[in-house]
Amino acid sequence: MSLPESSSRVADIRPFRVMQVLARARELEAAGRHLVHMEIGEPDFATAPPVVAAGREALQQGLTHYSPAPGLPQLRQAIADYYRDQRGVSVAPSRIVVTTGASGALQLALGLILDPGQTLLVTDPGYPCYRNFALFLGARAHTLPVTAVAGWQPDVHSVASAMTDDTRALLLASPANPTGAVIPAAELERLASCLAARQSWLVVDEIYHGLSYTGALPSALNAGDNVIVVDSFSKYFGMTGWRIGWLVLPESLVEAADRVQQNLSICAPVPAQHAALAALGSDAMAIHEQRREAFCARRDVLLPGLRELGFSIPVTPAGAFYLYADCAALSDNSEVLARDLLEEAGVAITPGADFGDHRAGQHVRFAYTTGLEAIDDGLERMRRFLRAGGG
Amino acid sequence: MSLPESSSRVADIRPFRVMQVLARARELEAAGRHLVHMEIGEPDFATAPPVVAAGREALQQGLTHYSPAPGLPQLRQAIADYYRDQRGVSVAPSRIVVTTGASGALQLALGLILDPGQTLLVTDPGYPCYRNFALFLGARAHTLPVTAVAGWQPDVHSVASAMTDDTRALLLASPANPTGAVIPAAELERLASCLAARQSWLVVDEIYHGLSYTGALPSALNAGDNVIVVDSFSKYFGMTGWRIGWLVLPESLVEAADRVQQNLSICAPVPAQHAALAALGSDAMAIHEQRREAFCARRDVLLPGLRELGFSIPVTPAGAFYLYADCAALSDNSEVLARDLLEEAGVAITPGADFGDHRAGQHVRFAYTTGLEAIDDGLERMRRFLRAGGG
DSSP states (O other): OOOOOOOHHHHTOOOOHHHHHHHHHHHHHHTTOOOEEOOOOSOSSOOOHHHHHHHHHHHHTTOOSOOOTTOOHHHHHHHHHHHHHHSOOOOOGGGEEEESHHHHHHHHHHHHHOOTTOEEEEEESSOTHHHHHHHHTTOEEEEEEOOTTTTTSOOHHHHHHHOOTTEEEEEEESSOTTTOOOOOHHHHHHHHHHHHHTTOEEEEEOTTTTOBSSSOOOOGGGSOTTEEEEEESSSTTOOGGGOOEEEEOOHHHHHHHHHHHHHHTSSSOHHHHHHHHHHTSHHHHHHHHHHHHHHHHHHHHHHHHHHHHTOBOOSOOOBTTEEEEEOTTTOSOHHHHHHHIIIIIOEEOEEGGGGOSTTGGGEEEEEOOSOHHHHHHHHHHHHHHHHTTOO | OOOOOOOHHHHTOOOOHHHHHHHHHHHHHHTTOOOEEOOOOSOSSOOOHHHHHHHHHHHHTTOOSOOOTTOOHHHHHHHHHHHHHHSOOOOOGGGEEEESHHHHHHHHHHHHHOOTTOEEEEEESSOTHHHHHHHHTTOEEEEEEOOTTTTTSOOHHHHHHHOOTTEEEEEEESSOTTTOOOOOHHHHHHHHHHHHHTTOEEEEEOTTTTOBSSSOOOOGGGSOTTEEEEEESSSTTOOGGGOOEEEEOOHHHHHHHHHHHHHHTSSSOHHHHHHHHHHTSHHHHHHHHHHHHHHHHHHHHHHHHHHHHTOBOOSOOOBTTEEEEEOTTTOSOHHHHHHHIIIIIOEEOEEGGGGOSTTGGGEEEEEOOSOHHHHHHHHHHHHHHHHTTOO
């Protein structure tokens, strides 16, 4: 007898190409090759020592039972204080839900606002999971192409013309993955207002918000009442594997979020919640700031290096740890270029196809989640490869 | 301007009644009252020391980056070994996905098999979240009433007659919450076979599987090829707040599960994965077995005590840490009884309404997640309350 089938929702969920890159990279390394890794969207730094110490202390104290569904009260308060002190915006702790990474926050946020058959607007290029969160919920994603010259962010005209009666929300990231692009505060306000007029939500993923190289960024929470913010301790706070993030909701969604979180997650990982509290403390914040400066220094080496090699990056990205580079002058197929760079130059990067369809074949993403020495090495390897006629 | 609305899916998701009990219990305790807690579905034991030590060691070693989406290879292998050694069933590690608690496992499993509009069969009474996982996915839940005389588990005739063309799966727990009932292996096989004939899945939640008081239980994995098993380190292994569980899938769903897990969760919490590895080790297992014996001893005090008070529990539950008691001889409204026991006797329990509608008004759940002394105290408090004319 044949087995029952899987749901049709999962057939639409695409795997990340970068997983193939990673798998092949592991094979090459197992065979003795030395590689430069610029494919990974994860800080190379270990979690800061004060955060690790707080996690260890929480375990020692036996703080391993469930927390309230929206998170430990002291952590929600500390996140509210962080908004007040670092981002200049007043947020009641009741509006904050602690989640299992930004993944948990995105799933909760989209579940709260999207019904089956409804549409979420996302950017192309953009974080590939956005679309898949919508598909998992039985909803649809409609992509808005964004371009380097327009700062890799959507504008109010393209959003307005893409909206239909089924549109419930626009989801964008600032700083964005894969482009590092920041959206100006004024544009966020225009978007929020345009969406509000159509009874729709603006969901802003601020997971890279702390990693800004042009001074403090305004929070999207200032842009309107219909704004939902997703954030995480993964990137700036260096806590990827702990799986801890948060969501800021308008009061009107708080009660529903509590119910959904109770049912779907029970709560976010509790030792990680105690560690996250320490991540917001001054000792850890000093370390996170040093690391932000290190990322900036890497950007300032990698960006001119790539331009010199013939990659086009018209606008210097203001945040995150990615460069989304146009490789049209070097190759007519970014997947082939990424494969060749891996196989022949030993440099692992991510082809544009992971982030959408719009001009994906002429773009690749470099993550500067490796040290300056490795970045210099990677640039030199690519220089030799391209001089030898590669690309 | 009014805010956009929430999705209609969340309007259907009910809060747990036990949360109101817990909130009121906290108020009473803040006012100085001493309470006996028998409402909480969480072991009172702290995580076993060897597991805590492994978690602390993982943090110390900086093992806080992402893991592969389906989990650390050594943990998947250890879970496979556990099935072989403890449950007498051979499972390839590739079929095991490490998840963020049983919550993450249920969500992944149901997302893999249910499309919007399709139906999941669940028992009434049953774990209230099951229904809500289906609703969150845009699917439906159809409840099968189960009774004490039939061992609180569904039989193949009721399942067969409840199935429609939209039915994609039956989800049951064994041992079950709130009843502690175990389903016989032969009945599982009949159910799996009946469902397979209709191209449907049997999903079995084995989260209480280690907490058996009648010897080792057979795994549902032996019941058929269309069986999906959900499990967790929360209950028997005492790791609730860590949020770590797993899913066992047929090979046909493995690739899709990897894609969905990548996109929706990235991975389960990594320090918890390292700790879970230690939870399967012999030092920790010896502690878990002692605790299982302690739960059994509690059951053997609470059960006759409740019967003596006039609660009816026709069948001695074989597992978990719950007694689902018929209180019809004491009250005509289990919610009122639960409220009065809390307010007047200082005993916190959960009304049947949390677990469904079927005869919910004449049932309450007692969790023996508190020590023998507290159980004796709780029984004495209830005795005084009922003698004084309460109930």
